Amino acid sequence: MSVQATKFLNKYRKRMDQAKVVLFDALQELINAVEDIRDVTENVEDLKIIIEAVEYVSKTVLKRVAKRLEELPMHTLRELRLSMREVSRQVVQGYMLLAKIAYIIYLTSLDKRLLDLGAVFYAISKAWEQQKSGITYIMAAINLFQRNSQYALAVAAYGIKDALPIKHYPREEPWQCPEKWAALLNASYMYEIAIKANAELLVEWGIIEILYEEEE
Amino acid sequence: MSRIDSGIKDQIILDTNLLLFAFVDVEKMWSSKVTVREKIYSCVAKYFIRESPIKLLLPNFILDIELPRILSKLIIQKNITDETKLKVLVNMSKQFRQFTQYLRVLEKCREIDVWKTVYFKKAAGLYIALSQKLGRDKVKGNHQDILIMAVTMVENATLITGDRGVYNFAREADINVRMIYVSSQRKIYSYKADPQIVDRIEKQIKDIG
Numbered sequence: 001m002s003v004q005a006t007k008f009l010n011k012y013r014k015r016m017d018q019a020k021v022v023l024f025d026a027l028q029e030l031i032n033a034v035e036d037i038r039d040v041t042e043n044v045e046d047l048k049i050i051i052e053a054v055e056y057v058s059k060t061v062l063k064r065v066a067k068r069l070e071e072l073p074m075h076t077l078r079e080l081r082l083s084m085r086e087v088s089r090q091v092v093q094g095y096m097l098l099a100k101i102a103y104i105i106y107l108t109s110l111d112k113r114l115l116d117l118g119a120v121f122y123a124i125s126k127a128w129e130q131q132k133s134g135i136t137y138i139m140a141a142i143n144l145f146q147r148n149s150q151y152a153l154a155v156a157a158y159g160i161k162d163a164l165p166i167k168h169y170p171r172e173e174p175w176q177c178p179e180k181w182a183a184l185l186n187a188s189y190m191y192e193i194a195i196k197a198n199a200e201l202l203v204e205w206g207i208i209e210i211l212y213e214e215e216e
Numbered sequence: 217m218s219r220i221d222s223g224i225k226d227q228i229i230l231d232t233n234l235l236l237f238a239f240v241d242v243e244k245m246w247s248s249k250v251t252v253r254e255k256i257y258s259c260v261a262k263y264f265i266r267e268s269p270i271k272l273l274l275p276n277f278i279l280d281i282e283l284p285r286i287l288s289k290l291i292i293q294k295n296i297t298d299e300t301k302l303k304v305l306v307n308m309s310k311q312f313r314q315f316t317q318y319l320r321v322l323e324k325c326r327e328i329d330v331w332k333t334v335y336f337k338k339a340a341g342l343y344i345a346l347s348q349k350l351g352r353d354k355v356k357g358n359h360q361d362i363l364i365m366a367v368t369m370v371e372n373a374t375l376i377t378g379d380r381g382v383y384n385f386a387r388e389a390d391i392n393v394r395m396i397y398v399s400s401q402r403k404i405y406s407y408k409a410d411p412q413i414v415d416r417i418e419k420q421i422k423d424i425g
Contacts, residue, residue: 107304107311115314166266168324183321190315191265195241198308199258202240203249205301207290 012073019072026068033061037136041143047151048175051158054140058133058159088128095125096193103194107201116149119189123156126163134160153182164188226394226410227271227326229368231377232282232360234261234398235274239283239312243424253400255424257378260398263420264376265319270413272325274316275367279327282360284309328367339366342391349389361385369393374409376417383407 012019040053070077102118105111120141127134137159144152154174158181161169166188170180202208230238238261242250264272287309296302319325342362346355355362361382368375374394377383383397387407396414397405402421406414 104304107307108300110307110310166322166324168266168269168322170322180321180323183318187315187318187322187324190311190318191262194311194315195239195262196244198311199240199242199245201304201308203242203245203247205294205296206249207294207305208240208242208249208254 008073008076011075015073019076022068022071026065029061029065029068033057033065033136034139036061037139038143041140041147046175047154047178048173050140050144050151051155051174054136054155054159058136062133062136085131088131091128092125095121095128099125099189099193100197103189103197104201107197113149115186115189116145116153118193119153119185120145120156122189122193123153123160123185126160127156130160130163132162134163150178150182153185154178155181157181157185157188165191225269226413227273227371227373228264228413229273229275229364229371229373229375230261230264231364231375231379231382232278232286233257233378234376235278236283236286237261238265239308239315251400252402252424253378256398256400256402256421259421259424260376260417263416265324267416271323272319273328273367273371273373274325275328275330275364277330277360277363277367279313279316283312328371330363330367334370335363335367338370339363342366342369345391346385346389350385355385358382358385365391365393365395368395374413 036057037054040050044050044053069080072080099118099122102114102121106114106118120138123141124138127138137155141152141156141159144155157164158174161184164184166184168184170177170184172180174181199208234257237254237257241258241262242254243258243262245255264270287305291302291305296305316325316327320327339359339362342365343355343359346362358381361379362385365375365382365386367373369392374396375382376396376398378398378400380397380399383395383405385391386393386395392408394409395407396409396417397407398417398421399405402424404414404417404421
């Protein structure tokens with residue numbers, strides 16, 4: 001952390017109250033956003049309403065949080081952004097690893113729930129990598145997962161579609177055809193995680209050389 | 217909803233050797249066990265999976281027979297008896313199918329049921345034509361390749377192969393099929409194929425090392 005405590009205190013001692021208000025306001029906005037998303041994902045059946053609610057939270061609440069944080073001293077804000085980037089990098093790596101582990105365990109059991117879970121981990125990492133509003137869709141997806149995993153994957157895919165490697169977007173909206181949107185996330189997860197894990201296993205076990213002979 | 221439009225509307229069939237590396241991505245692997253050829257195959261196969269709106273056609277003959285045949289061969293040849301390894305390898309071949317299932321739902325690919333008279337009629341005709349032009353001995357034992365070529369012709373698709381023999385068949389016998397041969401030397405040979413597709417493949421593989 002390059003923000004030094006004493007330096008910060010000395011420079012902004014007269015604006016501490018203001019900074020405190022900013023932080024608590026931002027926190028309250030975030031708490032409200034989390035509660036709104038939880039409320040809609042727990043109580044609403046209609047996927048269209050769920051997505052509209054998430055979209056509203058992304059466009060309004062998160063913008064308000066960002067705007068409130070801009071009231072922090074400029075230097076602090078800059079350091080905050082740099083730190084967040086570093087945190088994001090580690091979160092991305094962590095969730096990619098979890099996505100890979102879920103896939104490897106799936107290979108020993110063929111339990112389809114592990115594939116869906118891996119796809120959610122993958123979506124979380126893509127949302128952090130993207131650093132846009134995708135993270136609110138992921139929050140909704142996590143809440144929805146136990147109730148309806150296809151809805152969860154569809155919402156996640158819709159929220160982070162720009163970050164997915166497979167750009168063959170369904171023509172239908174997610175509430176019209178959640179199966180296709182879930183497949184978009186699943187296929188991207190296969191493309192970016194599963195087929196690399198397959199290769200690692202085959203190379204490590206010395207099987208690739210036999211494949212090569214096969215083609216000769 | 218917008219799509220990335222490459223401007224190419226063709227349908228593609230990946231030969232077994234390339235399709236396998238769509239499910240086993242070695243493109244960015246740094247291992248002495250992986251050759252440039254395999255990296256090229258992975259790169260090309262992945263390109264056709266992610267590129268829209270090119271449609272991938274998957275003959276079930278390759279998915280259900282050819283790929284499991286390769287995996288079963290390597291399990292036996294490598295003398296794999298460890299329970300977990302065996303489970304993983306057997307399930308991996310099922311996962312290939314799961315991946316194609318997602319692509320099918322997305323309408324990115326279409327599975328072709330090869331067990332239909334139209335394909336076998338075409339294949340039988342091709343077998344006779346090839347035998348007459350190249351000699352029966354040269355064609356004998358290549359029925360899988362001829363069947364895939366027949367499916368490609370009936371579906372009016374382009375076959376991408378890493379097998380020089382298949383490419384030579386088509387060229388030497390002047391068969392009316394669109395085909396691209398991806399060589400291990402990074403050279404692309406086209407036979408009646410859309411130059412745009414050839415160009416795209418060349419661009420994809422130029423930096424593979």
